[in-house]
Amino acid sequence: xxxxxxxxxxxxxxxxxxxxxxxxxxxxxxxxxxxxxxxxxxxxxxxxxxxxxxxxxxxxxxxxxxxxxxxxxxxxxxxxxxxxxxxxxxxxxxxxxxxxxxxxxxxxxxxxxxxxxxxxxxxxxxxxxxxxxxxxxxxxxxxxx
Amino acid sequence: xxxxxxxxxxxxxxxxxxxxxxxxxxxxxxxxxxxxxxxxxxxxxxxxxxxxxxxxxxxxxxxxxxxxxxxxxxxxxxxxxxxxxxxxxxxxxxxxxxxxxxxxxxxxxxxxxxxxxxxxxxxxxxxxxxxxxxxxxxxxxxxxx
Numbered sequence: 001x002x003x004x005x006x007x008x009x010x011x012x013x014x015x016x017x018x019x020x021x022x023x024x025x026x027x028x029x030x031x032x033x034x035x036x037x038x039x040x041x042x043x044x045x046x047x048x049x050x051x052x053x054x055x056x057x058x059x060x061x062x063x064x065x066x067x068x069x070x071x072x073x074x075x076x077x078x079x080x081x082x083x084x085x086x087x088x089x090x091x092x093x094x095x096x097x098x099x100x101x102x103x104x105x106x107x108x109x110x111x112x113x114x115x116x117x118x119x120x121x122x123x124x125x126x127x128x129x130x131x132x133x134x135x136x137x138x139x140x141x142x143x144x145x
Numbered sequence: 146x147x148x149x150x151x152x153x154x155x156x157x158x159x160x161x162x163x164x165x166x167x168x169x170x171x172x173x174x175x176x177x178x179x180x181x182x183x184x185x186x187x188x189x190x191x192x193x194x195x196x197x198x199x200x201x202x203x204x205x206x207x208x209x210x211x212x213x214x215x216x217x218x219x220x221x222x223x224x225x226x227x228x229x230x231x232x233x234x235x236x237x238x239x240x241x242x243x244x245x246x247x248x249x250x251x252x253x254x255x256x257x258x259x260x261x262x263x264x265x266x267x268x269x270x271x272x273x274x275x276x277x278x279x280x281x282x283x284x285x286x287x288x289x290x
Contacts, residue, residue, distance in 0.1 A: 088271065126271050131188075
């Protein structure tokens with residue numbers, strides 16, 4: 001077990017929590033590798049590189065929230081080996097949008113990292129909810145763990 | 146680069162393709178670790194252990210298809226380090242259900258593995274589609290890469 005590496009990965013994930021809480025776009029993108037591939041909650045299927053690392057889109061999204069964005073990490077599982085690592089967890093996103101709509105959404109997240117120049121960088125991120133197979137094809141935004 | 150390990154990971158993923166094509170439930174679950182955590186297309190948020198490794202549910206799902214289930218892997222990215230590995234890709238699932246409904250669905254997949262007893266086992270799997278943020282909250286099942 002490389003406890004030190006695992007602690008470093010947890011710090012990366014805690015930084016994301018802090019970035020959402022303080023709506024700090026620079027901090028939110030600081031750990032992404034230049035060639036990051038993101039599978040996000042919203043379409044398209046995939047975002048890559050500057051689509052993910054740019055702060056403009058992140059800041060615009062942050063600005064749609066009226067206060068801090070809550071990001072709870074539950075049942076986090078971290079594994080490291082050599083210069084790679086992965087982590088997966090359930091996450092609860094909470095907050096209030098500027099239009100008054102409240103969000104309380106559980107999502108699944110998987111994060112893949114690589115150590116580059118002595119620092120851990122996020123090379124891949126996958127965040128999602130499942131969808132109902134009852135013919136409605138509705139995203140399952142009402143689930144709880 | 147550990148090309149040999151990467152080749153082994155690709156073999157694991159190819160086995161899944163083959164399991165879907167031949168609807169072989171035993172092959173489909175053969176590579177899962179006993180404590181696997183799966184974030185799947187359908188609710189709930191998470192499946193664990195025997196919910197994933199059991200063949201009964203897989204076989205029942207296979208039986209809802211009238212022929213082979215197509216599973217194309219595109220833009221596969223594999224990384225290995227020490228005794229862990231991860232892979233992510235876009236996947237196209239195709240086929241015809243017994244009720245005549247045809248499926249042609251692009252999904253995102255992330256797979257996390259660990260070498261145990263000299264063999265690679267899947268400890269985590271995350272498969273999803275995004276959803277539309279237009280107020281419909283519909284799963285985006287019509288996307289193409």
